[in-house]
Amino acid sequence: MHGGATAVTAGWLVAAWNSAAVHRTTILLCTLALWEAISRLGVVDPIFLPPPSTIVLAVTEIFDDPRAVAAFRVTGLELGLSFVIAAVLGLAIGIPLGLNRFLRDAFLPPILFLLSTPKAIFLPIFLILFGIGVDSKIAYGAFSAFFYIVDNVVGGVGLLEAKRRRLARAFGAPLRHYLVDIVIPSALPGIFAGMWHGLRQALAAVLVAELFASDSGVGYMVRIYTNQFRTDKTLALVAVVSLLVIVAGSLFNRLEVRMNRWRAVAHT
Amino acid sequence: MSQAVIVDKLSVHYTIEQQPEPIVALDEIDLSVKKGELVTIIGPSGCGKSTLLHTIGGLISPTSGSIHIDGTPLLGPDPKRATFVFQEYTLLPWKNLVENVALGLKFAGIDRASRTARAMEQLKLMRLEQYAHMHPDQVSGGMQQRVAVARALAMEPQLILMDEPFGALDEQTRMMIGAEISRIFTLENRSALFVTHSLDEAVFLADRVILLTTRPGRIKEEIIVDEPRPRTRKFLETRRFVDIRSHLFASLDVPAGDREGADT
Known part of the structure; x- marks a missing residue:
């Protein structure tokens, strides 16, 4: 009896030891505990680095602040609009560039040049052009996301095989069907990569623009709370944004798997 | 019998960089296919048999000469008149088999209900209806090419152009599908030009075999295969089949070193 129980316990421990999720969770909990300890024991000033428990309380606090709730709504709107603008322009420009070698040779180099330029140096220009309101955030967000989307869409369309182009020609595909039935499905991996990078870039751009002038x-x-030395509330905002990004990321992954079901089918 | 296609003095020249003289891929080819006739084209590799097929289907513009299908000139791809079955697997992996068969009909603007019905009919003819909702990656290469044939048949074209469609399949599967094609094309009275590098396939399927020479591609010989269709595998063992096959083999005039590969 006794030996059997030990074996069961040992088996459970081995399973836990082999689980990546268990390791990940353990490290995370240890970090949070250490953080809580050094902050509470006064190793670092809790004003500058409040313990995690305080931040959790601050999250509930900021949701009672109507200004903070409104802030999420504004940022969400800016992000949504800037992403939609960048996605529409990115597809409208990326697909022709991907399909046509001449257009690609002519126009892709300046796009790649701007892709590698840090977008932050353009921010003051956007503020001059569009003011410090919502418009400049949307324009700057769309600008930042656009290049990532175009680059990935062009790459995705480049996956189109010559035999599929020939098939479309031989079967007399009208342009609309050529794009919807042949080009876009084969470009989906690039399109999805572009959209995800674009969304992240747009979010970063919108937040930086708001930090800079808004x-x-x-x-x-974040600026208001840090000016008031409310590091707890600032970190609460950071935590909420991070959580939203994680949720968005997993939703996005699900959508991609769903849209690419035929690819998954190939491997089963 | 009226003619499904008439090809008149068809030439295709290529120019490539660093070579002043144009390459003559096809030189004044005259050929015709009667309604309901199945003509196979055979020749050593590089003889331009695929080029000939692609030109007749409008994918390559001829340097000179003309193509008439059902009495009117063909100036570019026109799937309702001449439809291709390609050598590589060209089914769209993101569409199921019935959607793939209906592809050309969709491009032609036919509504979903009627194109699906017509595609299902073709799959039934190929005895593949139970796989209609599977995706190409879930079925074998032989099945994929049979679906590609169904996709061409669904267009109900005047002429079907087949570019070594079963070249990637093993001999066993290839002969099985050949018998299937022979049955369906006879049943439906389809006209077809069929390019192959397999002597067995060329003789087994054809009402007439056309032998091409290499550069410039010219017609060297035409042989009538006077055997009623549809044919079964028994035809492969007949004296007539063997005689035609060895005659073609001699005519191919393959350099000794390449003989091994000539009939596979």
Whole structure:
């Protein structure tokens, strides 16, 4: 009896030891505990680095602050619009560039040049052009996301095989069907990569623009809270944004798997 | 019998860089296919048999000469008149088999209900209806090419152009599908030009075999295979089959070193 129980316990331990999720969770919990300890024991000033428990309380606090709730709404709107603009322009420009070698040779180099330029140096120009309101955030967000989307869409369309082009020609595909039935499905991996990078770039751009000069949005609230030395509330904002990004990422992954079901089929 | 296609003095020249003289891929080819006739084209590799097929289907513009299908000139791809079955697997992996068969009909603007019905008919003819909702990657290469034939048949074209469609399949599967094609094309009275590098396939399927020479591609010989269709595998063992086959083999005039590969 006794020996059997030990074996069961040992088996359970081995299983736990072999689980990546268990390791990950353990490290995370240890880090949070260490952070809590050094902050509470006064190793670092809790004003500058409040313990995790305080941040959790601050999350509930900021949701009672109507300015913070409004800030999430504004940032969400800016992000949504800037992403949609960048996605539409990115597809409208990326697909022709991907399909046509001449257009690609002519116009892809300047796009790649701007892709590698740090976008932040353009921010003041956007503020001059569009003011410190929502418009400049949307324009700057769309600008930042656009290049990533175009680059990946062009790469995705490049996956189109010559035999599929010939098939479309031989079967007399009209342009609309050529794009919808042949080009876009084969370019989906690139399109998805582009959209995800674009979304992240747009979010980063919108937040940086709000931090730099604005009168609303999450970045603006971060500025307000840090000016008040409310590091707890600032980190609460960071935590909420991070959580939203993680949720968005997993939703995006699900969508990609769903849209690429035929690819998954190939491997089963 | 009226003619499904008439090819008149068809020439295709290529120019490549660093070579002043154009390459003559096809030189004044005259050929015709009667309604319901199945003509196979055979020749050593590089003789331009695929080029000939692609030109007749409008994918390559001829340097000179003309192509008439059902009495009117063909100036570019026109799937309702001449439809291709390609050598490589060209089914769209993101569409199921019935959607793949209906592809050309979709491009032609036919509504979903009627194109699906017509595609299902073709799959039934190929005895593949139970796989209609599977995706190409879930079925064998032989099945994929049979679906590609169904996709061409669904267009109900005047002429079907087949470019070594079963070249990637093993001999066993190839002969089985050949018998299937022979049955369906006879049943449906389809006209077809069929390029192959397999002597067995060329003789087994054809009402007439056309032998091409290498550069410039010219017609060297035409042989009538006077055997009623549809044919079964028994035809492969007949005296007539063997005689035609060895005659073609001699005519191919393959350099000794390449003989091994000539009939596979």
